[in-house]
């Protein structure tokens with residue numbers, strides 16, 4: 001077995017089975033839905049980091065150590081994010097999509113605009129939506145209820161999201177103006193103000209549980225689907241199409257796109273920014 005960094009990581013079916021069972025029974029995490037190569041590479045990261053001589057030795061460690069289970073889970077669920085990640089998407093949301101959604105919402109009776117950030121990691125994405133709404137749509141917020149639901153499978157990252165404290169690495173795209181208005185200094189980090197934090201509801205939820213999807217006007221599912229097998233991606237897209245209001249929007253990550261049967265469920269609004277609309 002080769003443990004070198006840059007070579008695809010090989011794991012015997014027995015060891016893979018052990019790791020899958022531990023993750024499923026103790027964390028409710030279903031490895032079979034994720035892309036094999038990606039998962040194996042990430043398990044490899046932990047095998048190397050723990051200096052185990054083999055994957056079999058790593059399995060023993062995993063069965064013994066809750067700490068290692070948490071660390072493996074963290075590596076597998078990848079939490080990289082940033083405020084206004086891919087800023088052009090957020091500009092498009094502010095200038096075109098949100099105004100359109102507000103118009104559509106006013107035409108309906110319920111007057112609630114429901115935004116859902118899926119795989120929200122530490123909250124940068126839903127808080128970016130909240131900042132846009134607060135800064136640019138304050139008048140509209142008087143007679144319109146807006147809910148921002150943010151879900152992730154990982155409770156640890158959701159805890160960080162609820163705290164709302166961020167380092168400079170997450171803040172590169174936040175203008176000085178927004179920093180001044182909506183953040184306070186927390187040592188060398190930035191604490192989001194309560195009035196913005198309160199706009200977002202965080203909830204633990206697994207994307208594979210499609211029956212739990214909430215009715216939505218806008219779904220942001222960015223940089224999550226890339227880790228899943230094609231069949232799972234299709235199931236999730238179908239789930240999104242089912243809960244999106246008529247004329248609702250779906251935004252994917254920059255390296256993600258509609259594929260297979262999901263192309264029949266949405267029409268492309270902006271191919272470069274990966275914005276789609278439920279048909």
Ligand SMILES: C[S@@+](CC[C@H](N)C(=O)[O-])C[C@H]1O[C@@H](n2cnc3c(N)ncnc32)[C@H](O)[C@@H]1O
Nearest residue numbers: 077078080081119121152153154206207222223
């Ligand atoms: C790379 S982050 C994306 C963060 C944010 N959407 C962005 O684009 O900046 C991927 C997130 O997806 C979450 N995730 C992975 N599998 C998931 C699942 N089955 N259900 C819900 N979230 C999941 C991870 O925990 C992680 O926080």
